[in-house]
Amino acid sequence: MAFVLRRLCRLLLSLAVVVTASFGMMHLIPGDPVRAALGPTASPELIEARRATLGLDLPLHEQFWNYLTGLFRGELGVSIATGERVSDIVGERLPATLELAFAAVPLTLLLAVPLGMWLAARTENGRRRGTELVFTTVSGFVLALPEFLVAIGLVVVFSVTLGVLPPAGRGDPSTYVLPVAALVLGPAALITRLIRLETLRVLGEEYVRVARAKRLAPARLYLRHVLPNTLTATLTIAGLLLAGLIAGSVIVENVFAWPGVGSRVVQAIVSKDYPVAQGIVLLYGAVVLVVNIGVDVLLGLADPRSQIRRH
Amino acid sequence: MARRISPTGLLGAALIAVVLLLAIAGPPLWGEAAARMDTGGINAPASAEHWFGTDALGRDVFARTMVAARLSLLLATLATLLGVGAGIVLGALPMVLGRRGARSMTTVVELLVAFPGLLLAMALAVVVGLGSRGAVLGLGCAMAPGFARLTQTLAASVAGSDYLAAAKVLGVGRRRRLTHYVLPNIAEPLILNLTVSLGQSLLALAGLSFLGLGVQAPEYDWGRLVSDGMTGVYISPMTTVGPAAAICVAALGFTLFGESLSQAASGRRAARGRSAVREHVSLPPEPGAVLRVEELTVTFPGGLRPVRRLSFTVRQGEIVGIVGESGSGKSLTASAVAGLVPHPGTVTAKRLELAGHDLLGLGERQRRHLLGTELAMVFQDPMSALNPALRVGAQLAEVATTHRGASAAQARELAVERLGEVALPEPARLARQYPHEYSGGMRQRAVIAMGLMAEPGLIVADEPTTALDVTVQRQILRLLREVTDGRAGVLISHDLAVVAQLCSRVLVMYAGRIVEELTVEELRAGPAHPYTRALLDSLPTLDSDRSKPLRTIPGRQPGPGERLDGCPFAPRCEAASDRCRAERPSLTGGVACHHPLKTKEAVR
Numbered sequence: 073m074a075f076v077l078r079r080l081c082r083l084l085l086s087l088a089v090v091v092t093a094s095f096g097m098m099h100l101i102p103g104d105p106v107r108a109a110l111g112p113t114a115s116p117e118l119i120e121a122r123r124a125t126l127g128l129d130l131p132l133h134e135q136f137w138n139y140l141t142g143l144f145r146g147e148l149g150v151s152i153a154t155g156e157r158v159s160d161i162v163g164e165r166l167p168a169t170l171e172l173a174f175a176a177v178p179l180t181l182l183l184a185v186p187l188g189m190w191l192a193a194r195t196e197n198g199r200r201r202g203t204e205l206v207f208t209t210v211s212g213f214v215l216a217l218p219e220f221l222v223a224i225g226l227v228v229v230f231s232v233t234l235g236v237l238p239p240a241g242r243g244d245p246s247t248y249v250l251p252v253a254a255l256v257l258g259p260a261a262l263i264t265r266l267i268r269l270e271t272l273r274v275l276g277e278e279y280v281r282v283a284r285a286k287r288l289a290p291a292r293l294y295l296r297h298v299l300p301n302t303l304t305a306t307l308t309i310a311g312l313l314l315a316g317l318i319a320g321s322v323i324v325e326n327v328f329a330w331p332g333v334g335s336r337v338v339q340a341i342v343s344k345d346y347p348v349a350q351g352i353v354l355l356y357g358a359v360v361l362v363v364n365i366g367v368d369v370l371l372g373l374a375d376p377r378s379q380i381r382r383h
Numbered sequence: 384m385a386r387r388i389s390p391t392g393l394l395g396a397a398l399i400a401v402v403l404l405l406a407i408a409g410p411p412l413w414g415e416a417a418a419r420m421d422t423g424g425i426n427a428p429a430s431a432e433h434w435f436g437t438d439a440l441g442r443d444v445f446a447r448t449m450v451a452a453r454l455s456l457l458l459a460t461l462a463t464l465l466g467v468g469a470g471i472v473l474g475a476l477p478m479v480l481g482r483r484g485a486r487s488m489t490t491v492v493e494l495l496v497a498f499p500g501l502l503l504a505m506a507l508a509v510v511v512g513l514g515s516r517g518a519v520l521g522l523g524c525a526m527a528p529g530f531a532r533l534t535q536t537l538a539a540s541v542a543g544s545d546y547l548a549a550a551k552v553l554g555v556g557r558r559r560r561l562t563h564y565v566l567p568n569i570a571e572p573l574i575l576n577l578t579v580s581l582g583q584s585l586l587a588l589a590g591l592s593f594l595g596l597g598v599q600a601p602e603y604d605w606g607r608l609v610s611d612g613m614t615g616v617y618i619s620p621m622t623t624v625g626p627a628a629a630i631c632v633a634a635l636g637f638t639l640f641g642e643s644l645s646q647a648a649s650g651r652r653a654a655r656g657r658s659a660v661r662e663h664v665s666l667p668p669e670p671g672a673v674l675r676v677e678e679l680t681v682t683f684p685g686g687l688r689p690v691r692r693l694s695f696t697v698r699q700g701e702i703v704g705i706v707g708e709s710g711s712g713k714s715l716t717a718s719a720v721a722g723l724v725p726h727p728g729t730v731t732a733k734r735l736e737l738a739g740h741d742l743l744g745l746g747e748r749q750r751r752h753l754l755g756t757e758l759a760m761v762f763q764d765p766m767s768a769l770n771p772a773l774r775v776g777a778q779l780a781e782v783a784t785t786h787r788g789a790s791a792a793q794a795r796e797l798a799v800e801r802l803g804e805v806a807l808p809e810p811a812r813l814a815r816q817y818p819h820e821y822s823g824g825m826r827q828r829a830v831i832a833m834g835l836m837a838e839p840g841l842i843v844a845d846e847p848t849t850a851l852d853v854t855v856q857r858q859i860l861r862l863l864r865e866v867t868d869g870r871a872g873v874l875i876s877h878d879l880a881v882v883a884q885l886c887s888r889v890l891v892m893y894a895g896r897i898v899e900e901l902t903v904e905e906l907r908a909g910p911a912h913p914y915t916r917a918l919l920d921s922l923p924t925l926d927s928d929r930s931k932p933l934r935t936i937p938g939r940q941p942g943p944g945e946r947l948d949g950c951p952f953a954p955r956c957e958a959a960s961d962r963c964r965a966e967r968p969s970l971t972g973g974v975a976c977h978h979p980l981k982t983k984e985a986v987r
Contacts, residue, residue, distance in 0.1 A: 216634050220593050224627055229621065233620070279767060285754075285759075285760040288755075296781070313500070317498035319500065320504075326593075326594055342595050349505075349509050
């Protein structure tokens with residue numbers, strides 16, 4: 073319990089740092105962000121008016137106070153370009169991004185965990201070198217490719233050449249196939265590798281020898297004795313994977329013209345719509361922190377030894 | 384680096400060389416073609432003239448891809464250098480700063496590492512502005528935390544070293560310790576990582592440019608070309624695929640080369656294996672024998688034979704001790720009996736019989752059931768013999784559910800009962816606990832209780848007390864004697880004193896063979912084999928003369944791969960004759976020796 077509380081304190085501290093950084097982002101921009109956003113043709117009156125609506129004419133500490141209180145009310149600021157509230161933009165776009173994430177994470181684990189364990193069982197002690205070689209080559213190749221090339225490759229093969237799946241947009245279930253596949257492939261290859269190595273490590277442990285001496289059925293041996301002991305490493309990496317998925321979703325949303333926050337933040341940065349970019353980057357940062365804490369707490373619960381270790 | 388690079392590493396190096404060549408020769412060779420606009424051939428698909436087609440201004444995309452190599456590689460290199468430089472400074476600062484500063488630096492790095500690089504790069508691109516400069520700065524800053532952490536980890540491993548402690552004692556200052564002791568010793572892994580990072584930053588920059596956050600027109604790199612090509616991907620897929628392939632080639636090159644470098648550095652060696660072959664001859668069973676072993680041999684690839692044609696029998700009601708130095712093959716003998724020899728090892732025997740059943744003739748399923756119910760193993764290290772993730776009670780109970788068809792509730796009850804039998808207090812409470820809540824002695828008791836779950840006829844204990852402290856050793860030995868009452872036991876040990884306490888009969892192993900087989904009384908009266916004698920002499924007793932050093936056995940045991948014509952102990956034996964060196968004595972009358980000791984003197 074104390075450990076969960078300590079984690080929560082750390083989360084709050086980290087959030088404070090991220091909020092300050094995102095506030096600072098706007099003020100570190102050289103020159104006048106409003107002038108940059110509205111372009112050189114905008115009249116000085118318009119720029120003054122927009123500065124006033126954004127609150128940029130106030131002293132810095134007042135701006136920071138307004139920013140903080142705004143956050144607690146769920147206000148993330150107002151778009152310079154369109155005057156929309158950033159919280160509305162996020163509310164409208166977030167569901168599409170979450171759909172991708174909630175499809176990709178379970179799918180990745182469902183693919184990677186059984187495959188990794190199966191490969192470990194098959195290649196234990198240097199058995200079946202062929203299987204090992206094929207696997208390391210294929211997974212190495214997939215891992216060497218960045219998400220956007222994987223995504224483009226999928227579009228070229230399945231949409232352009234075969235014409236079986238739509239290349240972009242969000243609509244019926246078939247539109248989800250390619251974006252989710254592009255998000256899943258890389259992390260799945262990575263986690264499969266990790267699970268294989270972890271399983272091989274656990275298979276070499278004395279307690280597995282003991283379990284073998286008990287002549288348990290293979291299913292029981294692998295699922296009850298081996299799998300729980302690979303969880304620590306798996307969960308740690310899965311946490312990083314979730315955080316990495318955020319970067320992945322930005323890329324994938326842009327390739328597939330997916331109407332989520334990821335495609336919107338890029339638009340905002342390119343069009344110099346700073347409040348929107350600032351708000352979404354803050355959102356991403358908060359998600360990363362919360363996911364990390366979640367994984368930490370899960371790890372603490374999953375591993376019976378950790379309660380002692382963390383004192 | 385003198386170590387060998389794998390073929391994939393060579394392929395990687397070749398790919399990197401191609402990219403480097405392009406970066407140097409690309410712009411002069413194709414620069415003109417890349418800039419030439421052809422208003423007649425806008426967005427043309429791939430053809431013999433334009434391999435990758437043309438872009439929206441009719442420029443040849445193949446030429447542009449070749450030219451873009453320079454900018455892509457240059458920016459990636461700059462970003463990597465920036466990231467590595469900043470990372471090493473960030474990571475090394477804690478060593479110079481002193482305790483409080485060090486802790487806060489580490490916390491900052493921990494926080495930053497958690498953020499995806501793209502996110503940091505995006506945030507910085509907002510501040511610095513779009514374009515190559517922003518992308519390089521953003522990416523460099525995004526890479527720094529990772530390198531800082533790597534530096535910290537590596538530096539921490541050096542910090543514990545003796546030479547650094549020595550430098551500290553000698554009064555070498557903090558900064559000098561860092562530059563002269565720490566950094567040189569962590570340079571190699573850092574450089575290895577640099578290669579991989581270069582590939583990653585090439586990809587990340589391409590990604591940023593693809594999103595429109597990196598290189599801006601009229602400049603172009605590979606990512607920009609891919610992004611431009613995507614608008615016309617239906618008409619001319621090659622316009623996208625061409626530059627994308629260039630990125631793949633470069634990224635693969637760096638990844639393959641980097642991985643093989645780090646593999647060569649860690650000197651990883653993969654074991655090769657063969658499947659097990661068993662030879663088997665049917666012989667009539669011997670009544671009363673729980674375990675019968677004839678001509679048991681364990682072979683490993685490469686002509687290693689750690690156990691050579693071993694024969695012995697264990698009968699109901701007796702505990703047989705197997706003693707020998709480490710490497711004599713005693714533990715492998717136990718593993719071979721239990722069918723637990725690790726993979727490349729092969730077990731052959733003329734006969735391997737447990738409780739009257741021929742282990743070699745049974746199918747896999749029946750064999751598993753027989754071994755699961757008739758044989759219990761107690762291993763050396765109770766700390767690692769229990770699964771840390773499962774409750775102790777559950778680990779005991781599963782034996783009963785698997786092999787005796789017990790229900791979960793019955794199995795639980797039985798587990799508590801067995802834990803009580805091995806004299807653990809409050810067995811019902813202990814059954815619900817995890818192994819880490821047990822002491823070493825309690826764990827060994829639990830392991831023994833686990834062995835008893837299936838009511839086995841034979842208990843094999845492999846150095847069961849070696850890992851325990853002396854007071855607990857006695858209790859565990861007493862417990863072992865109690866639980867083997869009415870069954871049969873095999874005790875593997877290097878300690879003749881332990882064996883003499885517990886066993887009725889002793890097998891002495893040397894270099895994979897039995898050199899003497901004798902009862903404990905005979906052992907006390909004085910063994911016949913010079914090796915057993917030497918083992919006894921190396922034991923301290925209450926009346927040994929403490930002014931003299933303990934006897935040791937000079938020389939070493941022959942390895943499992945060595946072929947010896949004579950007696951394997953001859954090189955270390957005082958009584959060895961020419962006959963001993965030429966002809967190996969066979970086990971006759973309980974001893975394998977040409978010159979057995981006749982003297983029957985009282986031991987202890």
